[in-house]
Amino acid sequence: MTATALTSSAFADVKVGMITTLSGGGAGLGIDVRDGFMLAIKQSGRTDIEVVIEDDQRKPDIAVQLADKMVQSEKVDVLTGIIWSNLAMAVVPSVTAQGKFYLSPNAGPSALAGAGCHKNYFNVAWQNDNLHEAAGAYANSAGHKNSFILAPNYPAGKDALTGYKRFFSGDLAGEIFTKLGQTDYAAEIAQIRASNADSVFFFLPGGMGISFLKQYASSGVDLPVVGPAFSFDQGILQAVGSAALGVVNTSQWNKDIDNPTNNAFVESFKAEYGRLPSLYASQGFDTANLLISAVATSDVKDADSFRKALEAANFDSTRGDFKFGSNHHPVQTIYARKVIKEGDIFTNMIIGTALENHSDAYATECKF
Incomplete structure (x- = not known):
């Protein structure tokens, strides 16, 4: 084409x-x-x-x-x-x-x-870590002390959990790498339920995030969820529906x-x-x-x-x-957004700044 x-x-x-x-x-x-x-x-x-x-x-x-x-x-x-x-x-x-x-x-x-x-x-x-770093910073400001974190086992998933941990000052109730493309999260949700977590951070882009959020919402686990924009963005929200309402996510852009x-x-x-x-x-x-x-x-x-x-x-x-x-x-500002509903459309609204004029952790290692 x-x-x-x-x-x-x-x-x-x-x-x-x-x-x-x-x-x-x-x-x-x-x-x-x-x-x-x-x-x-x-x-x-x-x-x-x-x-x-x-x-x-x-x-x-x-x-x-x-x-x-x-x-x-x-x-x-x-x-x-x-x-x-x-x-x-x-x-x-x-x-x-x-x-x-x-x-x-x-x-x-x-x-x-x-x-x-x-x-x-x-x-x-x-840089992959950035929105996850912002999620960790937001989790601190929200008072979360013990997060259960999960992401797919591929480079961006590893960067995601590294980024969250770099800025989150609390403890980890659990840490899981899932299979890339996975759609059944019953085992992971059971581990979250059995943990002493007070919050959940996940990075599961595309269809993975749709599957997880729907299963999480129907599981009865009632812990607050924080994540990057990738699982709460415009194209995904309509598929997730009301399961995403109120979730705070981080992004360098919003409409x-x-x-x-x-x-x-x-x-x-x-x-x-x-x-x-x-x-x-x-x-x-x-x-x-x-x-x-x-x-x-x-x-x-x-x-x-x-x-x-x-x-x-x-x-x-x-x-x-x-x-x-x-x-x-x-080098950019990363915002905290909340999932809302405007008429019949699920979307996001900015509720605050998570990190301002933020660079990445690897720049000093780069030599052209």
């Missing part, structure tokens, strides 16, 4: 390879990233940006094959789109080593933020962040696609606008110049002011 934008510049045309998840259990996340990205490209009115889109099926081997095809056959200049950290780890080191730029709209594994960083790798979303760019993004996304945007859609939109800002002022064939343009991040973000840290990961 190929899409081309609508106006050009004096610099060389840019070819973008988007590898993302468009089928299977995680498809909603990839679809949102794609739609947010392509909305920004459309709104830019440029004809010098071509986007080739492929489905990785949430399989690392497929992602690697697609990346090889895009670099060797399609001759792309920039790659983007990957949702899952295990796929990012399979693709990003290889494509950046071949001189390509990678702009991540989501996955931010710790291995790519510290000693394994690369000057051509930029993460526009977060009620009041700035002109975000307000326009929310309305234009609704008009274009007939649904509210998610966190993933906002990240796709911001990633495309970062790319557009660099294309407008530099030639992608001049890697040093293009890299400097990306580092400048001279674009209007849905989050407000946007800047990269020294390792090309965002």
